[in-house]
Amino acid sequence: MKKISLHTFKHTLRDTHTNTENRRFCFVIGAGASYKSGIPTGGELAKEWFDEIKERYSEEEIDLWIKEARIDKQDLAAHYGSIYRKRFESDKTSGYEFLVKAMQ
Numbered sequence: 001m002k003k004i005s006l007h008t009f010k011h012t013l014r015d016t017h018t019n020t021e022n023r024r025f026c027f028v029i030g031a032g033a034s035y036k037s038g039i040p041t042g043g044e045l046a047k048e049w050f051d052e053i054k055e056r057y058s059e060e061e062i063d064l065w066i067k068e069a070r071i072d073k074q075d076l077a078a079h080y081g082s083i084y085r086k087r088f089e090s091d092k093t094s095g096y097e098f099l100v101k102a103m104q
Contacts, residue, residue, distance in 0.1 A: 039103055043077030049087035050076050 004012070016023060035041050040048070050073075054062060066073070069082040076083060088095030 034103075041077070042080040045102075046076040046080045046083045049083050053083070053087055 013025075053065075057065070065071070065086060069079065069086070071079045071082060084095060088098070
């Protein structure tokens with residue numbers, strides 16, 4: 001993949017937008033951009049969901065899940081995926097809806 005400067009990218013994007021109809025773009029940005037826009041970080045969501053899991057399940061169920069999923073309570077952000085799956089395992093659609101709402 002060829003790298004170009006920001007200046008060149010800006011002009012290329014403008015030309016493409018001006019001269020081409022119905023061209024779509026997708027930009028992948030880092031988590032920092034989301035945070036600055038008011039969207040909670042993965043670590044913040046993992047903490048929130050972990051607390052909700054503790055309200056929804058018995059202590060024995062949580063201890064077993066933590067052991068099986070190898071959750072490090074001191075680094076919940078590293079276990080975002082496992083925590084998300086556990087929190088929304090009963091209703092996967094509500095997990096998706098939660099994320100959509102957070103990004104609105």
